[in-house]
Amino acid sequence: MHTRVVLVLLSGLASVAGDCRPPAPGTQSGGDAVAADSATIPDSAVTSYGDSLQVVLSAPTRVQVGEPVRITLRVRNVGPKRLDLGLLGREIAFDFLVARKDGVVVWRRLEGEMIPAILQLRTLAPGEALELADVWDQRTNQGERVGPGEYTIRGELPTDEPEPLRAGPVRLTITGG
């Protein structure tokens, strides 16, 4: 069982020349506050900035304690033209942040990482998607296991703009074994 949060994100993309640049952002739903009250977090949230790009954050809504949590960030060109993206790293850098109900981030994928600051130009054809995924082992950045409870997950995709593309949060419930 998965919750899928679809965000149409059009801000913060590379400012390099290309066939098609996403338009300026419009409305946004969902939210990017790590400390969001879980009662306000929808099971699915769609944010529309336009009709060119979707960033989809996928994660299970419920897992057993200790069970690996696969998290996926999918970037798709849903517009009719080629779309140029500017992304960080030769291996594309992307971040997931897992926070407790009180907002405290317990795990951040890129915590303490020193990432080569190279800009990768990627062009997505209409309908083409880029998928970025990792597995969270339910341990904090300090290596301690987290306990059962409510968590939120957020995704970030750095570009060459000051703010990364953000997706989420989605809700994750860890149940006792």
Place this chain on the structure above:
Amino acid sequence: MNRVIAVRLLVFAFVGLLAACQDTPEPVAPAESPEEAALVPGPQGGPTDAAVFSRLIPGFGGYFLDEQGRPTVYLTDLAQAGRAQRVLAPAVLQQGRGAAVQVRQGKFTYRQLHGWHTRAFPEVLSLPGAVFTDLDEARNRVTIGVESRGAVGSVEGVLARSRIPREAVRIEVVEPIRLMVTLRDKVRPTVGGLQIRFSQYLCTLGFNATHSAGNSFITNSHCTERQGGTEGTLYYQPLNQTADEFIGTEVDDPVYFRGGACPRGKKCRYSDSSRAAYDASVSFDLGGIAQAGTAPNTGSLTIDGTFNIAAELSGNGTVGAVVNKVGRTTGWTQGTITRSCVNTGVSGSNIVQLCQDWVDAGVGSGDSGSPVFAGTSNVTLYGILWGGTSSGDTFVYSPVANIERELGALATF
């Protein structure tokens, strides 16, 4: 409502004034040539008032405010001074000036100048070194700006072929008008801090150098086709992989080593640096680093000057020292060194960069290769940036001493 009425009254008053002027039984000067008769808003944009004045004031040669802000008119026929005062009065009052208009003896009518300007400007502006053309109301001439005296002869050639009196034209040597140039534009001679491209990646040119093997620039090892090992990566500045933006070829990127100081299971170097040989056709500024903006940490990418390398740091930076970097993404950022000589693991790889320095300052994707330096005029080169945290508030650089240890001696200024 009252405002509408007031505006209508003003319009009626102005039309009335014009009508009164036209009622005066003075002849309107005939056009001196067919093109003068076709006096329409021209390339300068909006000489509508001047066109009206030309019709109403015989011998009208231009209207302007002098250095003291006094309304002034050129007339070829000074006997038209009274008429000029009457016709110009509404415009003068509208500008909040006193009604009195100074009259100067003009040599040419506005219509003549307009005709000559219209005839000359397309060919003149196509000449190398031409900067501007102007129907110069304040001088009763056509003024042409050129970059150097060398361009004067060609301008005079155009004037002669167009049968424009030489005395009607002033030719001035002026500074060329430059567009705002950013770190992401094509810049020659090249300097540190500019955007460079290889394959589908963008990085930043670190610094220029002369090496025993030739003229070079330094950027990151990871800004080559393969990090470690020399593959002849082709570089372009700023973006298009075309012949006119080609600047050089990777010629030295030492391989990463294992063992020794390198932790088990890792491969290491002391710098994330590579050397590219400049193409012979490319001019470069040895010691030059682009100054983006007029102050650090503003986010500006506009080039407002040049930092000049005057020294190189001989080792690692000192914790607490203030340093700068200039990169194509976040421009000129400044902060303090927080860690010195740190063995730093590279995210997503088994690479360790030995003895690097960390700085609390802004960084973004594309800043790889940015020159790092201290000072804000004649600067001391510290090294080149290669990475940063995902939050973009800490960067890491390879000290120039480590770079020369691996690439050989470099003259950087």
